[in-house]
Amino acid sequence: MMVVFMEFQDISTTWKESKIVKAAIKAIEYHLPEKVLTNVQLAAEFPEWNMEEIEAKNGIMERHIAGDDECASDLGVIAAQKLFASQGCYANEIDYLIFCTQSPDYFLPTTACLIQDRLQLPTTAGALDINMGCSGFIYGLSLAKGLIETGQSRKVLLITAETYSKYIQPTDRSVRTIFGDGAAATLIHSVDEVGSEGQSRIGPFVFGTDGKGSPHLIVKSGGLRNGLFHENSEHPHLHMKGSEIFAFTLKRIPLCVNELLERVNKPIEDVDLFVFHQANQYMVEHLRQKLKIPTSKFCVALKHYGNTVSSTIPIALKDALKSERLKSEQNIMLVGFGVGYSWGATFIRWTEDTVVSS
Amino acid sequence: MTKEDVYQIVERILETKKGFIRGKERFDELCGWDSMAVLELLSGLDKFEVALEVEKFESCESVDDLISLLDEYIVA
Numbered sequence: 001m002m003v004v005f006m007e008f009q010d011i012s013t014t015w016k017e018s019k020i021v022k023a024a025i026k027a028i029e030y031h032l033p034e035k036v037l038t039n040v041q042l043a044a045e046f047p048e049w050n051m052e053e054i055e056a057k058n059g060i061m062e063r064h065i066a067g068d069d070e071c072a073s074d075l076g077v078i079a080a081q082k083l084f085a086s087q088g089c090y091a092n093e094i095d096y097l098i099f100c101t102q103s104p105d106y107f108l109p110t111t112a113c114l115i116q117d118r119l120q121l122p123t124t125a126g127a128l129d130i131n132m133g134c135s136g137f138i139y140g141l142s143l144a145k146g147l148i149e150t151g152q153s154r155k156v157l158l159i160t161a162e163t164y165s166k167y168i169q170p171t172d173r174s175v176r177t178i179f180g181d182g183a184a185a186t187l188i189h190s191v192d193e194v195g196s197e198g199q200s201r202i203g204p205f206v207f208g209t210d211g212k213g214s215p216h217l218i219v220k221s222g223g224l225r226n227g228l229f230h231e232n233s234e235h236p237h238l239h240m241k242g243s244e245i246f247a248f249t250l251k252r253i254p255l256c257v258n259e260l261l262e263r264v265n266k267p268i269e270d271v272d273l274f275v276f277h278q279a280n281q282y283m284v285e286h287l288r289q290k291l292k293i294p295t296s297k298f299c300v301a302l303k304h305y306g307n308t309v310s311s312t313i314p315i316a317l318k319d320a321l322k323s324e325r326l327k328s329e330q331n332i333m334l335v336g337f338g339v340g341y342s343w344g345a346t347f348i349r350w351t352e353d354t355v356v357s358s
Numbered sequence: 359m360t361k362e363d364v365y366q367i368v369e370r371i372l373e374t375k376k377g378f379i380r381g382k383e384r385f386d387e388l389c390g391w392d393s394m395a396v397l398e399l400l401s402g403l404d405k406f407e408v409a410l411e412v413e414k415f416e417s418c419e420s421v422d423d424l425i426s427l428l429d430e431y432i433v434a
Contacts (some may be wrong), residue, residue, distance in 0.1 A: 057394055174393060243396045243412045250404050286401050 023148035023156075024191045024201035025141075025348060026089070028318045029082035030184040030311060031075050032064040042177065054177050059281025063180030063306030066163040072103040073111050075183035076161035077118050083185040084119075089155055091119050096153040097127040098143055100136040100310045102339070103163040104129060115159065126153070133217075134277045134338025136160055136207070136310030138188075138346055141334075144188040145202045150216075154190040159183060160310035167219045167238035167267060175240050178280055180306030184314035191351075201349045206260045213341030216244040246283055248341050253287055257335060260345045268293070272330035273320065275299045277337055278312035294343055299325075310336075359406040359431050367402035371395045381422040406431070412413055 039061055044049040055061055076099060084091050097119075099112035100198055101199075121127070121152065132139050137160050161183035168175050189233035191201065220226060221236040253276075261268055261308040274293050276284050288298045301316035308315060312355040313334050330350050337343035359388060365379040372378070372390050385391050396415070403410050408431045418424045 053391065053394075241412075242393060243400065246397050246400050247410065247412050250400065251409055282397060282401075286404070 006173075008117060021149055021151065021190050021192060022201055023145040023188050026187045026189045026353060027083055027086060028184060028186045028314050028321070029079050029086060029257040030182060030315045030318055031079040031082060032180075032182045032305065032308075033066045033070055033075060035065045035067060036062050037065045037180075039177075046171075046173070049173055049177075051177075054173075057280075057282045058178055059285075059300065059302045060178065060306045061303045063178075064182055065165045066181040070163070070180075071105050072101045072163045072183065073099070073105050073115055075163070075181065076101070076159040076185065077115055078113070078162070079183040079185035080119055080157060080159055083157075083187055087120075089187055089189070092122055093155050094119075094121045094157045095125050096144075096156045097125060097149055098130060098140050098156060098158045099119060099127070100130045100132050100140045100158065100160045101162060101334045102131055102133050102309070103161070103166065104131075120159070124169075132342060133162075133309050133340070134279065134307075134312070135336035135340065135342040135344045137184075137313040138334060138344035139342075140186075140310075140335040141188065141202055141206050141346060141348075142207075142344070143329045148188065156188045158186045158188060160186075160312060160314060162309040163264075164238060164309060169237035172237065174242055175238050178307050179238075180308050182305060182311045182315065183309035184311040184318070186314050201351060203261045203346055204260070205344060205346045206256050206263065208256060208343040209339075210248070210252070210341045213244065213248055216241040216248075216341075217339040227299070245279075245338065249279070249283060249287065249337055250290070252341070252343055253337055254290055256337070256343055256345050257291060257333070260333065260347070264270035264347065270331065271297065271333045272298055273299065273326060274335070275313050275316045275320070275332060275333045278302045278316060279307055279338060309338075359403075359408060359428070359433065361425055361432055363406065364403075364425055364428065364432070365421065367399060370402065371398045379421055381420070381425065383421050384417070384419055385421070403428070 039051040039055050042049060097112050097116055099115055104111045105114055109231040110129050112129050116125060116127045140158040144158055147153040147156055163181045164179040165181050170176060217240045219238050274297055278301055299316045299320055301319050305315060313336060328350055332348050334348060368379045369376060372388060400410055414427055418427055
């Protein structure tokens with residue numbers, strides 16, 4: 001006869017006392033390239049561009065531009081190093097890296113693998129690229145939350161980085177005046193919440209995709225659709241049809257915001273701060289007015305950065321932190337939208353253990 | 359939204375006086391009508407909860423063509 005001894009957990013532990021793992025943003029840092037392209041410089045280069053009028057509409061005075069030998073990964077590495085230096089955490093604590101970019105170093109290998117090596121992250125860490133643009137920070141947060149709250153990871157490093165300047169035709173006013181290069185590094189970590197009532201610090205999420213909009217913000221060269229070495233691509237440089245992009249945001253984003261509010265059963269007045277993707281001032285200001293959001297609750301962080309694609313939201317969050325506009329226990333709505341078309345929105349709740357550093 | 363509302367949206371975009379736009383004006387002949395003006399048109403119409411389809415608007419040559427395009431939203 002075989003006797004099997006089984007060890008039972010103490011069943012007096014109630015469900016309410018069991019720990020629940022939640023994901024939370026712990027720290028954010030960002031890095032911008034040293035070279036700055038100002039409106040004064042653009043006006044000198046293109047006297048026919050009315051830069052005063054353009055600035056009045058798009059809200060951008062200057063934007064940072066990566067050097068010839070500077071890739072998005074370089075910017076991302078520096079942003080992450082700033083994060084580690086600010087003691088948000090150490091490199092050897094990261095167990096997952098998500099690198100969000102549409103400006104990879106190579107088609108392959110995965111740029112996140114290169115970054116793992118440069119940052120000396122553990123070789124036991126997972127690392128992947130996601131090819132997302134303006135909605136990338138939202139999607140990256142959703143993945144990080146999933147990894148952490150399913151127990152696959154405890155510390156996720158989300159790097160968003162972009163060098164759209166390298167895709168831009170210098171004479172294309174519509175995009176050259178808007179886009180800037182930059183990177184942000186965000187640490188999302190696991191927090192043990194006691195009790196089932198542990199409030200989500202990230203989430204819920206609303207997502208959306210409409211590939212019919214893909215032709216309106218596109219770089220057709222370089223991929224495989226037209227042949228790798230195809231020279232006569234219709235849009236070899238970054239092509240953006242601003243009117244179509246604007247029409248898309250007017251149609252989709254208010255619905256997205258309201259869907260998220262319905263998900264949490266709260267009125268818009270209960271949101272403490274709104275951080276929208278900083279596409280351009282004209283567009284986001286119109287959305288603010290349309291949604292009747294007071295200016296006191298609406299972040300604008302464009303003037304000195306331009307549209308840094310997936311980094312606009314973390315940069316705006318970091319600036320809000322530094323200026324003490326972002327406070328503990330605030331409910332913050334983040335909304336990303338653009339290239340794809342892709343969009344997403346989520347809530348984050350800021351907590352006291354978030355690192356605030358210079 | 360009335361036809362006059364649409365005329366006034368275009369007048370505001372062009373920073374001209376009220377009554378300047380009467381319908382026959384061609385967009386390609388209006389001084390100051392550029393890509394930014396189209397964004398402002400989208401914005402102006404959105405305030406009336408009118409969603410302009412950009413691709414259809416591009417086939418409009420005149421302001422009256424725009425009025426025809428927006429027929430379902432126009433009240434007398």
